[in-house]
Amino acid sequence: MAKSSSTGLMPWLGLALILLIADQFTKILIMGYYQLGDSTPVLSFFNIVRAHNSGAAFSFLAGASGWQRWLFTGIGLAAAGLIVWLLRSHSGQRLFSFALACILGGALGNVIDRMLHGYVVDFLDFHYAGWHFPAFNVADSAITVGAICLILDELLRVRRGR
Secondary structure, eight states: OOOOTTTHHHHHHHHHHHHHHHHHHHHHHHHHHHHHHHHHETTTEEEEEEEEEEGGGTTTTTTSSOOOHHHHHHHHHHHHHHHHHHHHTTTOOOHHHHHHHHHHHHHHHHHHHHHHHHHHHEEEEETTTEEEOOOOOOOHHHHHHHHHHHHHHHHHHHHHHH
């Protein structure tokens, strides 16, 4: 089983808190300066926008009648609990714990949005030749980085096991 070290839980929870604060701060700025649908071109392939997502990734279930808000909030809170438990028992595994902390901070950032607003505030809009990637936010970015690091951690673990 994985070993725990003197690294401890607190640095990972601190990283998750930093990501959570960055996420919420940027969303407060967007909500304060943009109306829903407003957009500011920044680069030829990037805009700052204000979009609301009542669904999950890529607006999955966004058109549902509202029950999805509580489903995704519950999933986010359950995931946060599991992640804290995993961090307690694997805090010495740096890449694994970094990945979990990123996912934790991002998940809680989106849970806060769902609880406060009923939707997640998205504002990063990448596009090319008329095609737009679905808008996303700092929390989504943290979750994505965390997921990539989890995959990398597993690939490295398998490679070491050979």
